Amino acid sequence: NIRALDAVLADIVKQDINAVVCNGDFVTSSAHSVEVVDRIRQLGFPSTRGNHERYLQELADPANEKWQQANWAPTIHDYQVLSADARQWLIELPDILLLCDGEAPLVMTHAAPGNDVARVTAQHTDDDWRVLFADLPKSAALVGSHLHWYWQHQWKDNQFVRTPPVGLPLDGDRRAGYLVLRRQEKGWSTEQRRVEYDVEGELASFRQSDFYQEGGVIGHLFWEELRTARWRLVPFFSHLRQVFPIKKLSRGVTGYNSETLQAALQTFDPAQFPEYHPDALSDFS
Numbered sequence: 001n002i003r004a005l006d007a008v009l010a011d012i013v014k015q016d017i018n019a020v021v022c023n024g025d026f027v028t029s030s031a032h033s034v035e036v037v038d039r040i041r042q043l044g045f046p047s048t049r050g051n052h053e054r055y056l057q058e059l060a061d062p063a064n065e066k067w068q069q070a071n072w073a074p075t076i077h078d079y080q081v082l083s084a085d086a087r088q089w090l091i092e093l094p095d096i097l098l099l100c101d102g103e104a105p106l107v108m109t110h111a112a113p114g115n116d117v118a119r120v121t122a123q124h125t126d127d128d129w130r131v132l133f134a135d136l137p138k139s140a141a142l143v144g145s146h147l148h149w150y151w152q153h154q155w156k157d158n159q160f161v162r163t164p165p166v167g168l169p170l171d172g173d174r175r176a177g178y179l180v181l182r183r184q185e186k187g188w189s190t191e192q193r194r195v196e197y198d199v200e201g202e203l204a205s206f207r208q209s210d211f212y213q214e215g216g217v218i219g220h221l222f223w224e225e226l227r228t229a230r231w232r233l234v235p236f237f238s239h240l241r242q243v244f245p246i247k248k249l250s251r252g253v254t255g256y257n258s259e260t261l262q263a264a265l266q267t268f269d270p271a272q273f274p275e276y277h278p279d280a281l282s283d284f285s
Contacts (some may be wrong), residue, residue, distance in 0.1 A: 001029075001030040001031075001032065001036070001166065001167025001168065001176075001202060001227070002030075002032040002035040002039070002183045002202075003054075003197050003198050003199075003201060003202045003205075004166050004167040004176035004195075004197050004202065005039060005167065005176075006035055006039075006197075007176050007195045007196070007197035008044075008166050008176050008178050008195055009039075009124065010193045010195075011178075012178070013192075015050040015180065016220065017180065018229070019099075020043075020045050021046045021048075021049070021097065021099060021108060022040055022045050022046070022047040022048070022109055023048050023108055023109075023143065023144070023145040023163060024045070024047065024048045024049050024050025024051075024052070024053060024093070024110035024116070024146075025050035025051065025052045025110065025145070025146070025147060026040060026047075026050070026052070027051070027052050027053065027056065027075075027078045027082070027092065028052045028055070028073075028074050028075050028078050029052070029164070029167065029168050029222050029225075030167050030168065030202075030203075030206065030211075030222065031158075031202075031205060031206040031211040031212060031240075032209075033078045033081070033211075034081055034082060034083075034086070036090070036167075037082065037086050037090065038086070038161075041086070041089060042157035046097055046099075047093050047097065048093055048094055048095060048097055048109055048110050049090065049092075049094065049095055049110065050092065050110040050111075050116055050145070050227075051090055051110065051111070051116040051117050051146070052075070053090040054091070054116055055072075055075045055092055056075070056078070056079050056082070056087055056091055057091040058073065058074065059072075059079045060087070060091070060158035060259070065255060068255065069255035069256060069257070070216055070218075070256055070257050070258040070260075070261050071185050071217075071218055071255065071256050071261060072218075073214060073215050073216045073218055073219065073258075074211065074214075074215035074216075074218050074219045074222065076214075077210065077211055077215055077219075078211070079164055079213045080211070082252065087123065091121055095109060095110070095113075095114070096108070096109040096113055097109070097118065098137075098178055099143075100183070101137070103139070103149075103186070104139055104140075104141055104159075104183065104184075104186060104187050105138075105139070105140045105141070105142070105189060106140070106141050106143065106181065106183075106188060107136055107137070107140050107141070107142050108142070108143040108144075109142070109143075109144060110144065110145055110146055111143060111144055111145070111146035111147075112132055113132070113135060113136065113142075116146070117146065118146070119146075119147065120132065120144050120147075120160060121147070121148075121151070121279045122151070122279035122280075123151065124153075125280070126155075129155040129156075129158070129160075130159070133143025133158045133219065136158075137159070139157040139187075140144070140159075141157065141158070141159035141160070141161070141187060141188050142158070142159070142160050142161075143161055143163060143179070143181070144160065144161070144162050144163070145162060145163045145165070145279040146162075147162060147170075147243075148164075148165045148168055148169060148231075149162065149164070149168040149169075149170060149171045149172070149277070149278050149279070150162060150163065150164040150167045150179070151173070151278070151279055154187075158193065159187050159188060161179065161181070161190045163177070163178065163179040164178065164179060164192050164194070165177055166178055167226075168222070168225055168226060168227060169229045170225060170230060170231045170276060171229065171231055172228075172230060173194060173227050174226075174228075174229040175194040175195055175196055175197070176194065176195045176196075176197050177192060177193065177194050177195070178192075178193055178195075179191070179192060179193070180192075180193055183215065191209070192276065199226070202226065203223065203226060203227055205265055206223050206226060207223060211213060215254060215266050216258055216261060216262075216263060217236075217258070217261035217264075218261070219231070219284050221233050221236055230270070230275070230276065232270060232274035233271035234276060235268075235270050235272075235276070236265070236268055236270075238262070238273060239264060239267070239268045239269075239272075239273075240256065240260075240261070240264045243263075243264055243267060244256070244260055244263075244264060
């Protein structure tokens with residue numbers, strides 16, 4: 001989402017901020033992956049690799065079964081429009097970065113160390129938190145992302161904070177978001193900033209893009225998420241599993257053809273599913 005990114009970059013200039021880092025998932029959920037990746041690379045921001053970048057790496061194998069499945073159409077589109085150099089840069093990004101050491105070291109990873117799709121939420125138990133911080137420096141603060149929803153938590157001497165997303169909020173607030181961290185005597189203060197930008201212009205551009213045309217049902221659901229700032233993909237796949245048998249592929253990939261996705265979309269009503277909140281006690285996934 002290049003409009004959201006540029007709005008955030010402009011807001012950062014106005015703040016007393018001396019370092020910027022990015023936490024993965026630059027591609028596949030909006031219509032301007034090429035522009036976003038180019039902008040991040042030009043600015044030279046340290047960055048981690050998210051699960052969407054890992055999907056690009058998997059597509060580098062022409063035998064990967066994702067190539068034959070319509071639910072991967074947006075990822076396939078981005079793989080094809082990104083330059084080989086950009087793809088290589090994305091897949092070589094580190095999974096984890098130590099941003100600051102010393103007292104209250106600051107560590108960043110897309111979801112959790114060693115797991116780029118982990119759900120770090122308020123539902124975590126003490127054992128979950130212990131595992132999460134086990135291999136990190138003592139008293140570390142960990143910055144995660146992935147779930148498109150700001151949240152923070154203190155566990156013993158450790159701190160976890162989940163960033164709001166720049167380009168695809170899912171908390172009902174369509175403004176672009178980013179996280180400001182400031183070092184304190186012990187730990188880090190966190191501030192979620194939200195920035196107005198031209199959402200309607202981005203929606204119109206998205207709808208006219210090759211990404212939307214080639215992304216099929218999944219591309220349309222990304223557009224719906226941008227329009228509503230509400231989760232649509234997760235409930236859609238819940239609905240899909242209810243109305244069509246799951247097709248498991250040999251590598252553990254779930255695959256659907258375009259006709260199946262279109263048929264499921266015709267009967268999909270997001271109002272029949274609970275509002276997504278990653279930290280609620282009840283959830284669908």
